[in-house]
Amino acid sequence: MAGGAASGGSATSDAYAPARGWLLMPAWLVLGIVVVAPVFLMLIYSFLTKEFRGGVIWEFSLEAYDQFFFDRGLFGDEPPTIQWAYIQIFWRSIWQATLATVLALLIGFPTAYFIATRPVQQRTVWVFLITIPYWVNLLIRTVSMRFILRDQGPLNDFLQWIGVIAEPLTIINTNIGVQLGLFYSYLPFMVLPLYAAIERYNFALSEAAADLYAPRRKILTRVVLPAVKPGVIAGCILVFVPSLGSFLAPDLLGGARNFMIGSLIDEQFRGSAGNWPFGAAAAMILLTLVLMVLMVLARQQARLEKGAG
């Protein structure tokens, strides 16, 4: 630990080393049994045969993945062609998550920058104001969004009242509704890591650039932005990953035509129409996608930190 600079610091930083195994045991047991092992179990399930009333038959099968990627006609006897339906759902999810991330970055960066340039006492209050919605029940926030965006909802009422539109806009059950929902759900996730990065940024660098007659806009894009890039990456991960697998926003603000991965997976485990191996396969594909994104960004993060010395 870096805190070990004081003489006693390093002396006790390993004070609990002998009991380490016992101290970690509960966390390992609970998370190992309830989260880690089940993820492997999910991988196995994705290669099993489906049971018609939900659940699985323990027989090896590639059917789930086959169904995901290939279309073999109604009776399964035609030559396989690419099954676009599910790929499309994944593609829509990636696209929606990307847009939500960009939108959150556009609003989140100025907000984080503004907060980080306030006097210290004020900063904690601003951060607190951003944090509260983060902790408010996501379901309630999504329901609120649905209430606001309805055809006869407050947003349409307001827009009609000021005369911008004559007829109410239909936002619910469209991709835009889902998009606004995702953006709204995860906006605080963007602001907080960005703020943490900008707060640590040394404004003496901006001073130096200003002394060399750099215009303020240039200082922002050429000096500040590269310096706080790790924060930007962290914020993007925190918005992109939950958006990608989100269930509530597409379910409550979209409709059957704006399906995202989350809804597709959820459907496989509900009632008798479900298909557990297929749901497990879809979840595995989602997990793989997320891990790939995380790995690429983590590598970039590591490179940035090394570059910073």
Add this chain to the structure above:
Amino acid sequence: MRTGAARFDFPGFKVMTFLCLFILYAPLVIVMIYSFNDSRSITTWGGFSLRWYVDVFTGPDSAKFKSAAFNSFSIALIAATVATAIATSAALAMVRGGRFKLRTATFGVINLPILVPEIVTAVAILIFFNTIGFTRGYMTILVAHIAFCIPFAYLPISARMQGIEGVYEQAAMDLYADRKQAFRRVLLPMMMPGIFSGFLLAFIISLDDFIITNFVKGAGVETLPTAIFGSVKQGIRPNIMAISTMLLAFSTVIVTLSWLVSRIDRTK
């Protein structure tokens, strides 16, 4: 340097910040206002009234909401308590346990529920309970909640522990306190703010969870979020707005409390 930072302000950024806060709060505030609407319709304003709050407690859905509230709060209380204990113990090993081989792996496992999309965790846990033949119900929700609350309790606890230098325990042990006494009398009291906010955050996370709960709850057992979701599917009724406003107020109080507690130690 601080005065220097303000020099690099952009006036437009202030507007954006207010826009950001407006976006975050407007939907919540509007739902709050409409929860006091006397009208049966959610579109027209019929004057101020508390009738929907009364309806939550005595109306036709009150029995459902009461049992859901009991489930939600009891699960959150137990899950947060157990997760906090587990997280504190793990933080001791991670922060005060020196270097060891599995440190990175352990860190990854602890944070897994935060990194992985919730729906993936939900599917995995459902499959796990199904394989071992556990009937879905109150217990399955509780076990799942304990697991995913651990990282949220861990974050503030480990952060707090990292902020406490080893010199205090060292001093206690120089004065012939044994390891246990140094922990109970010195480290634990100093960590209390971190443990308390870890507990509160875990509590809120458990109370708020919908996706995992919805997967592992089984038929007949509801928590507040799943009960609300079920009602909303048939349309947003005013009593849902009343119950949402109460939950919203509750979360805000808890988070404010956690924030105030975490500020206590800053003054040292």
